[in-house]
Amino acid sequence: VAMAHLAWRLAQRWCQSSLQVISFPVVQLHLNRTAMRASQKDFENAMNQVKLLKKDPGNEVKLKLYSLYKQATEGPCNMPKPGVFDLINKAKWDAWNALGSLPKETARQNYVDLVSSLSSSLESSSQVEPGTDRKSTGYETLMVTSEDGITKIMLNRPTKKNALNVEMYHEIMHALKAASKDDSAITVLTGNGDYYSSGNDLTNFTDIPPGGVEEKAKNGAILLREFVGCFIDFPKPLIAVVNGPAVGISVTLLGLFDAVYASDRATFHTPFSHLGQSPEGCSSYTFPKIMSPAKATEMLVFGKKLTAGEACAQGLVTEVFPDSTFQKEVWTRLKAFAKLPPNAMRISKEIIRNREKEKLHAVNAEECSVLQGRWLSDECMNAVVNFLSRKSKL
Numbered sequence: 001v002a003m004a005h006l007a008w009r010l011a012q013r014w015c016q017s018s019l020q021v022i023s024f025p026v027v028q029l030h031l032n033r034t035a036m037r038a039s040q041k042d043f044e045n046a047m048n049q050v051k052l053l054k055k056d057p058g059n060e061v062k063l064k065l066y067s068l069y070k071q072a073t074e075g076p077c078n079m080p081k082p083g084v085f086d087l088i089n090k091a092k093w094d095a096w097n098a099l100g101s102l103p104k105e106t107a108r109q110n111y112v113d114l115v116s117s118l119s120s121s122l123e124s125s126s127q128v129e130p131g132t133d134r135k136s137t138g139y140e141t142l143m144v145t146s147e148d149g150i151t152k153i154m155l156n157r158p159t160k161k162n163a164l165n166v167e168m169y170h171e172i173m174h175a176l177k178a179a180s181k182d183d184s185a186i187t188v189l190t191g192n193g194d195y196y197s198s199g200n201d202l203t204n205f206t207d208i209p210p211g212g213v214e215e216k217a218k219n220g221a222i223l224l225r226e227f228v229g230c231f232i233d234f235p236k237p238l239i240a241v242v243n244g245p246a247v248g249i250s251v252t253l254l255g256l257f258d259a260v261y262a263s264d265r266a267t268f269h270t271p272f273s274h275l276g277q278s279p280e281g282c283s284s285y286t287f288p289k290i291m292s293p294a295k296a297t298e299m300l301v302f303g304k305k306l307t308a309g310e311a312c313a314q315g316l317v318t319e320v321f322p323d324s325t326f327q328k329e330v331w332t333r334l335k336a337f338a339k340l341p342p343n344a345m346r347i348s349k350e351i352i353r354n355r356e357k358e359k360l361h362a363v364n365a366e367e368c369s370v371l372q373g374r375w376l377s378d379e380c381m382n383a384v385v386n387f388l389s390r391k392s393k394l
């Protein structure tokens with residue numbers, strides 16, 4: 001009842017503000033309007049043009065762009081309809097669904113035409129030369145780039161401290177799968193803005209499906225297991241560039257990375273007991289191994305927050321850098337790593353990880369099953385309600 005009440009209050013608030021946060025599909029390159037039928041290149045150029053618009057075209061246009069983009073890339077909407085309280089995703093779903101069986105080619109052309117009309121009415125900030133970088137397309141919660149042998153996956157919800165919403169979980173899995181197959185030598189995860197990540201987006205708990213909270217918890221456990229599984233199985237060196245504070249699942253996952261570089265501004269906090277929850281990301285296994293059972297207990301059970309220096313002393317962080325030189329020093333180092341023979345790095349990682357893989361998957365399954373129960377507990381529900389009704393922060 002408390003959750004439903006809260007969700008309703010959130011819905012009322014979001015009615016006024018939610019559409020402000022609908023983000024654009026992204027990509028690159030500039031517009032070519034010579035062909036009658038829009039080519040894939042025209043489409044990509046148009047997507048980049050959208051990204052460069054200086055002025056916000058308004059929610060209605062953004063929804064139109066979103067729906068045409070989805071129709072052009074995925075065809076008719078066959079996603080389940082989001083719940084009534086999930087206002088942003090429902091607005092997006094409605095717009096996409098309204099396009100019915102519009103052919104992909106027509107959607108692509110309409111997208112290009114719409115962007116063209118916007119570009120002439122709204123000044124764009126700059127032109128990006130074709131092919132100057134390799135930003136990946138279509139992510140709403142991430143910025144993914146690939147250059148110098150490094151695929152960089154940047155969490156990109158800075159106004160929400162890079163909290164992981166359901167879409168971000170899916171996009172990270174997608175980006176990791178793509179990175180595992182691309183020609184980069186190493187993969188980096190980092191955050192945009194002042195936080196690395198504030199962990200699970202606590203509003204994930206408010207969108208209750210028709211099957212109720214039990215179904216929500218079950219779906220959450222399935223998603224979490226698949227998500228963590230992607231980190232367990234990732235085949236290339238995976239490096240975390242922890243640019244600021246990290247909370248919850250963004251901390252626990254660090255035990256599955258091959259190296260962790262942190263700014264001295266970063267902190268590491270897993271307040272699971274405070275939230276009525278329990279450890280995930282295989283941390284119930286990796287943390288005691290990395291830092292001793294007692295130190296792991298201080299973090300995972302008592303919620304002790306570590307500074308970057310402390311996390312380094314405990315072995316969770318590989319090296320700490322002053323914030324003022326963090327990016328420069330870390331990326332210089334990463335570029336040097338990326339020049340090493342990629343197959344040798346991959347095979348060396350494999351031989352290290354293979355010893356543990358089965359165990360890690362078993363731990364992941366158990367943690368998800370325990371968490372599924374925790375999410376249904378009063379302790380957890382009260383903690384989430386308190387955060388969302390602004391009664392508490394970490």
Ligand SMILES: CCCCCC/C=C/C(=O)SCCNC(=O)CCNC(=O)[C@H](O)C(C)(C)COP(=O)(O)OP(=O)(O)OC[C@H]1O[C@@H](n2cnc3c(N)ncnc32)[C@H](O)[C@@H]1OP(=O)(O)O
Nearest residue numbers: 159160161163198199200201202203220224248249393394
């Ligand atoms: C499929 C499900 C898998 C679940 C896996 C299990 C994972 C577990 C975890 O990760 S547990 C950790 C959960 N995270 C938290 O409890 C953090 C909650 N956030 C905070 O305590 C604070 O926001 C803060 C300390 C991170 C930052 O505080 P402050 O600097 O004062 O900023 P704001 O609080 O004003 O935050 C700005 C803006 O971001 C929103 N926000 C921040 N973190 C989260 C979050 N985790 N979930 C949802 N929203 C978050 C915050 O509400 C503000 O939004 P607003 O501007 O008010 O719209």
